[in-house]
Amino acid sequence: MANKKLLEVFDNAYPQRDYTIIHTAPEFTSVCPKTGQPDFGVITIEYIPDKLCIELKSLKLYLNSFRNDGIFYESVTNLILEDLVEVCKPRYMLLTAEFNVRGGISSVIEAEYVKEGFNLKQK
């Protein structure tokens, strides 16, 4: 079951600087809540860290924890964004989920978080 407690962070050693981290996870899988069939997609996480960074191995375990969950595309995307924001409290985060063809239809979901007061200039 999807479990944000699997996520670990470490201290951002360079908080004085706005810099960008992009993780691309092409092996995401969950289950369709209507049909019980597996869904497959690519999750891309782009963020500007504040005081904490997401530890990569824990991210893998966290994403893997969706494997047998029945969940809508839209909810997966927003839930991952919420969990990651809660755990690492970034200045900025963009979550993109690209799902494979189902019933002849492919889908992409994009959701964004900007920390209050953060100026996302020319992002």
Next chain:
Amino acid sequence: MANKKLLEVFDNAYPQRDYTIIHTAPEFTSVCPKTGQPDFGVITIEYIPDKLCIELKSLKLYLNSFRNDGIFYESVTNLILEDLVEVCKPRYMLLTAEFNVRGGISSVIEAEYVKEGFNLKQK
């Protein structure tokens, strides 16, 4: 027969955020009202949900319900936009329909909806 009652929605669990959903359906088919011959095309639906999301399987069934309808390209495009807007009341929706060659001519139709008062900034 095209039937918007086939469309189902579910609650958008994250209405506090403007995020984007893109569904691409490359297996759309209807019938030419002039010749009675089948038409084929790709329907792309891009939207920012408000309180409701379109359920994917119901979208497939809805699009399939055009299969034996005689309808112009321009009407198909706008009708799908109208039906989807009526059912899920999004903040923004862009409907693109790309139709295969007929009589040596291929066609693309694009139609857009913006909810009153919604600010589509840099979309």
Next chain:
Amino acid sequence: MANKKLLEVFDNAYPQRDYTIIHTAPEFTSVCPKTGQPDFGVITIEYIPDKLCIELKSLKLYLNSFRNDGIFYESVTNLILEDLVEVCKPRYMLLTAEFNVRGGISSVIEAEYVKEGFNLKQK
């Protein structure tokens, strides 16, 4: 002989909305008025309809009616634009004609119509 009477229109069922229609016709052919030899090209018609849409089969027959006419590239392009504008009175129309190599030279002609008072914002 090129004959705009072949063009048929039908009522735009969605005049309340500015939407875009693009027809691409890669099998256009006419005759060079200097040499009598056939010319070949791709005609692309992009428009925003007002009260009327161009019926596709009639467009094919209209474009085919140039088959044995001797006419300059520049005149073909502008004439088609004029005929289509006269018949369907669009809010906006862009006509692009890309002609095959003749005497070692290929040619592209682009001509545009904007209805008086129509604001072509970010087109």
Next chain:
Amino acid sequence: MANKKLLEVFDNAYPQRDYTIIHTAPEFTSVCPKTGQPDFGVITIEYIPDKLCIELKSLKLYLNSFRNDGIFYESVTNLILEDLVEVCKPRYMLLTAEFNVRGGISSVIEAEYVKEGFNLKQK
């Protein structure tokens, strides 16, 4: 010998409209004035006509008339621009010449003409 008298024009039947004509001639050849060896290049002519258009066959003959002339790349480019501007008096013209490798070096020359008082808005 390069001879602008070969150039013929015909009346622009649609002077009320700013429209664009692009001719691409990939078989241009002249002779290097230093070595006497042939040069080869692609000439691209983009223009907005005023009262006159360049006739295509005469353009071919004009470009062919450089075949045995010894002339620098920079002069070819500007001379063609000058000749075409003189003969068809356009509102705007852009001449691009891309020459093949000579002595291990390839070259591109671009020169532009804008009629006095013509507003080249978003060109």
Next chain:
Amino acid sequence: MANKKLLEVFDNAYPQRDYTIIHTAPEFTSVCPKTGQPDFGVITIEYIPDKLCIELKSLKLYLNSFRNDGIFYESVTNLILEDLVEVCKPRYMLLTAEFNVRGGISSVIEAEYVKEGFNLKQK
């Protein structure tokens, strides 16, 4: 062990001019601090020198010195930026690190330095 003392500089012979230097090092390798497994990535360094330039062979030796260090992606990227800035004191520097797939996830980190008072106009 990563050792910035390996870095050598030489005098920028043209300090009167803002010009750009880009080094791309596709053979960077370090060790994951969690798993002990090797990481591989591409390091790209883009900078505008002030009084000093980075000597290329010393850069290679410096980058090679990370080979057996256990270090997070985010730290590698920022540490290299800090070391290079300290040693060559540039007007501007952009460090990009693209890491290969680990646990099904690939990562990119970007960090930037702008010298106080330097105007990075249209960069």
Next chain:
Amino acid sequence: MANKKLLEVFDNAYPQRDYTIIHTAPEFTSVCPKTGQPDFGVITIEYIPDKLCIELKSLKLYLNSFRNDGIFYESVTNLILEDLVEVCKPRYMLLTAEFNVRGGISSVIEAEYVKEGFNLKQK
């Protein structure tokens, strides 16, 4: 030995116009001053001439004269820019040097000259 005396110029026959000349020389080679091993790169020269143009064959001979010189990438780039500017006194010049992989690292250097008082508008 690099020798700017090899460079020849000829009168720009069209000084009344700002036009652009781009020479691309993919066969540049010099020698590394640290290791004595050959370096290879692509030199691209983009300029707007004033009263003089660079003669192409002399440019080839000038670039070839670096063949056995030991010189840093950064110095090569700026020296060629300085020599060409001195000899042809252009309104604008951009020098780009892209060097092949050495020690697993590839490098690009860009340097620009703008004549005092010249307005490089939308370059």
Next chain:
Amino acid sequence: MANKKLLEVFDNAYPQRDYTIIHTAPEFTSVCPKTGQPDFGVITIEYIPDKLCIELKSLKLYLNSFRNDGIFYESVTNLILEDLVEVCKPRYMLLTAEFNVRGGISSVIEAEYVKEGFNLKQK
């Protein structure tokens, strides 16, 4: 309903020669007999005619007649081959059907007919 009576033939005017005809129909659609959902595929017909050729418009109508039939991929492929062989009695025919992704799986079916006594040498 699939109906081979829609197929028309015409006399092969050149029976003295073995020659090859290939028709590719990328808009084939039928219905899955298990789920009632539409299937989509590309049908390719390669044949050497004997005394009769398949008329193209009738082939289109015949293929369209499968539109609302529930039928397995394997049966579609063999049934089309049987019908076409019965109607035009070719010397050789190869039927290839490539079906779109269903449940994450795409399928290709190939079936061949060789007239008794026909020597298909190096086909």
Next chain:
Amino acid sequence: MANKKLLEVFDNAYPQRDYTIIHTAPEFTSVCPKTGQPDFGVITIEYIPDKLCIELKSLKLYLNSFRNDGIFYESVTNLILEDLVEVCKPRYMLLTAEFNVRGGISSVIEAEYVKEGFNLKQK
């Protein structure tokens, strides 16, 4: 009307040698005998001449003479082969005709002639 009398030949100056000539004509057009609508295709002629070669300009005029003829794909292909074989009596000829999409179906026809006694070894 298609007219083989338009075809001209000239003496093959090198009959002592088997060599290959390939002409590709991508602007072929004729008319569908069923619908009266234009067809478009690419005709490729590959042959080994014996005593005569086909003159290229006459080939163009001959192919153009099909412009307003109603004729099946299969007959076009074989008729061109027959006409060319009759006129230039080659050692070998392969005729390939690739026709554009009609009713959603594209078609390719291939027909071959080998002179009696000619050994087409590894062709």
Next chain:
Amino acid sequence: MANKKLLEVFDNAYPQRDYTIIHTAPEFTSVCPKTGQPDFGVITIEYIPDKLCIELKSLKLYLNSFRNDGIFYESVTNLILEDLVEVCKPRYMLLTAEFNVRGGISSVIEAEYVKEGFNLKQK
């Protein structure tokens, strides 16, 4: 005027070995004997030398000498083959000439020479 006396040879220093030389000349031009207009093509010469090799600069001058000759494609191809064979007496030679579009038709001519007694095994 085409002049085989321009061709120079030098001794093949390695006649004990069958090896292959391929020269590709993409800037060939001659004149059409029917229309007087220039033709353009790519000449490729592949050969196995015997006692003599073709000197490259003389080959360029020889190919350039066709510049103003009126000659058929087929004759150009065979004549170049004959001249080169006569001058360098190779063990094997393949001449390929690919000509640009004329009247909507492009052409390729291939001619081959094998020295008597030479065994062109798996060429």
Next chain:
Amino acid sequence: MANKKLLEVFDNAYPQRDYTIIHTAPEFTSVCPKTGQPDFGVITIEYIPDKLCIELKSLKLYLNSFRNDGIFYESVTNLILEDLVEVCKPRYMLLTAEFNVRGGISSVIEAEYVKEGFNLKQK
């Protein structure tokens, strides 16, 4: 000056097996014996070692030693083959040299060595 004494070898540790080694050197340069101008090319060495392998750094130094030698393409290719065969006595070697455009002509030379008694079966 080209110097085969620069070449070093080391013992092939796996002589019991026929295996293939391919070295590609894209930075080869020598000098044209006719014009004194530099030539540039890509040297590819494919071989099956017997008892000895070519040491890579020595190969670089050997190829660099041609830098200022005036030598024909054909001789370069065969000379490198001879030197390498003499030094490492392989079972099989294929030398390919691809030279850049000179006078509008690019050239490829291929030469092969097969040890007496070695059976190059399916090479």
